[in-house]
Amino acid sequence: MSGLIASQEVGNMLNSWNLAIQKGDLSAAIEMQDDIDRAIDLMEENQDILLYYQLLSFRLKLKLQNISRNLDKPFFQRNAPDEKEEKTNKLMSYYFYFYNGIYHDYLQDYDKALSYFRIAEKKLAYVDDEIEKAEFHYKIAVLFYDLKMTFLSKYHAQIACDTFNAHETYIKRQINCRMLHALNLIDQFEYDKARALFSEAENMIESINDNHLIIHLYYNMGFLESKKENLEEASALFRRTLSYKEIENQDLLKLRCLYELSRIEISSKSKDAIEWIDLGISLSEQVNHNVFQIKFKLLKELLYEKNQSQLNNINNLCLELEEKRIWVDLEEILVDVAKYLEGRGLLKQSLNYYKRALLASQYVGKGVN
Structure with a gap:
C-alpha cells in the first residue's frame, strides 16, 4: 500500500484540471491529462474520486466536441445518482442530466437533449458555483441555437455572457459567447453585426493565441460567408479551419466543416468534392455519428x-x-x-x-x- 498515491493528492490534481477545463484552457487541460491518468492508475481505492475523474474526463471530451471516440463507460451511461443521500450525489444528479443533454445535442437527438436540459434546469439549485450555472445557460443557449429558437438562445447566452464578463480570467468563455451571439445574428440576417462580433472575437483570440478557439472562429466566419453566398471566401475559410492540427481533436467541428465545404464544392462542380465527402463519411463512421453519415451519403448521391x-x-x-x-x-x-x-x-x-x-x-x- 505504501506505493499508492493518496486519493486526496489526486483530488487536488482533479480540482486543478477542472479549473482549466472550466476556463476553456483546453491546451493546458490536454497536457494535464496524461499525468492525471497515471495518478489514477496508482491511486488508493476511492470511488468518489474515480467518479469525479470520469465526470471531468467526459467534460473535457464535451469541450473538445470529441464524444463518441474511445469512450468506455462514459458518465452519461450511468444510472442517475441517488439524490436522497448527500449533497455530492445531488450535484452528480444535476451533472448526469446536464451532460446527457449536451451529449444528445451533439448527436442531434434534440428531443432527448431538451428533455435532459429541462430536468437539469430544475436541479440548478444544487449548484453553488455561478460559473457552473453560467455553463448551463451557455449550453442550453447552444441547443436553442441548433433548434433555431433564436430569442431563447440569445436570452440564455446573455445570462452566461454577463457572468463570464464579470470574471476577467474567463476570457475564452467570453469569446465563445460572442461567437454564439454572432451565429444568432446570422439567423436574423444581421450579417454586418455578426461580422463585427467575429472581428471582436478575433482580436480577443489573438491576444491569447489560442488555436482551439481560432478554428471555431474561422469555421463560423466561413458559415457567415456561405450564408451571404460568397462561396469562394467561405471555401477558403473552411479550408483554413481544416489546416490546423487542433481540428483533429474536435470531431464535430471537423464534420461540420467537411460538410459545408462539400456542399460548396458540389455547387461549384469541383472535382475535389468527392475527396471531401469521402473524408466526411470516414470520420462520421469512426465517431459513430449517424446523422452525419446519412448527410454525407446523401451529398455523394448528388455527384x-x-x-x-x-x-x-x-x-x-x-x-x-x-x-x-x-x-x-x-x-x-x-x-x-x-x-x-x-x-x-x-x-x-x-x-x-x-x-x-x-x-x-x-x-x-x-x-x-
Missing part, C-alpha cells in the same frame, strides 16, 4: 448522373432524416436535392422536395415534442 436507383437512394436517405426530425438540417438538405433534380429537368420530383422543405421549415424554431 452522380440521375438514374432510378440513385433517385431511390436519395429518397430513402431523406426519409431517414425526416424520421429523426432534424428539421433545421432538412430544410436546407431538401432544397439542395430539389435544386439538383431541377437542374436535371426532373421538375415534378423537384417540386415534391421543395414541398417537403417547406414542411420542414414550418417546424424550424418551434422546438421539439
Whole structure:
C-alpha cells in the first residue's frame, strides 16, 4: 500500500484540471491529462474520486466536441445518482442530466437533449458555483441555437455572457459567447453585426493565441460567408479551419466543416468534392455519428448522373432524416436535392422536395415534442 498515491493528492490534481477545463484552457487541460491518468492508475481505492475523474474526463471530451471516440463507460451511461443521500450525489444528479443533454445535442437527438436540459434546469439549485450555472445557460443557449429558437438562445447566452464578463480570467468563455451571439445574428440576417462580433472575437483570440478557439472562429466566419453566398471566401475559410492540427481533436467541428465545404464544392462542380465527402463519411463512421453519415451519403448521391436507383437512394436517405426530425438540417438538405433534380429537368420530383422543405421549415424554431 505504501506505493499508492493518496486519493486526496489526486483530488487536488482533479480540482486543478477542472479549473482549466472550466476556463476553456483546453491546451493546458490536454497536457494535464496524461499525468492525471497515471495518478489514477496508482491511486488508493476511492470511488468518489474515480467518479469525479470520469465526470471531468467526459467534460473535457464535451469541450473538445470529441464524444463518441474511445469512450468506455462514459458518465452519461450511468444510472442517475441517488439524490436522497448527500449533497455530492445531488450535484452528480444535476451533472448526469446536464451532460446527457449536451451529449444528445451533439448527436442531434434534440428531443432527448431538451428533455435532459429541462430536468437539469430544475436541479440548478444544487449548484453553488455561478460559473457552473453560467455553463448551463451557455449550453442550453447552444441547443436553442441548433433548434433555431433564436430569442431563447440569445436570452440564455446573455445570462452566461454577463457572468463570464464579470470574471476577467474567463476570457475564452467570453469569446465563445460572442461567437454564439454572432451565429444568432446570422439567423436574423444581421450579417454586418455578426461580422463585427467575429472581428471582436478575433482580436480577443489573438491576444491569447489560442488555436482551439481560432478554428471555431474561422469555421463560423466561413458559415457567415456561405450564408451571404460568397462561396469562394467561405471555401477558403473552411479550408483554413481544416489546416490546423487542433481540428483533429474536435470531431464535430471537423464534420461540420467537411460538410459545408462539400456542399460548396458540389455547387461549384469541383472535382475535389468527392475527396471531401469521402473524408466526411470516414470520420462520421469512426465517431459513430449517424446523422452525419446519412448527410454525407446523401451529398455523394448528388455527384452522380440521375438514374432510378440513385433517385431511390436519395429518397430513402431523406426519409431517414425526416424520421429523426432534424428539421433545421432538412430544410436546407431538401432544397439542395430539389435544386439538383431541377437542374436535371426532373421538375415534378423537384417540386415534391421543395414541398417537403417547406414542411420542414414550418417546424424550424418551434422546438421539439
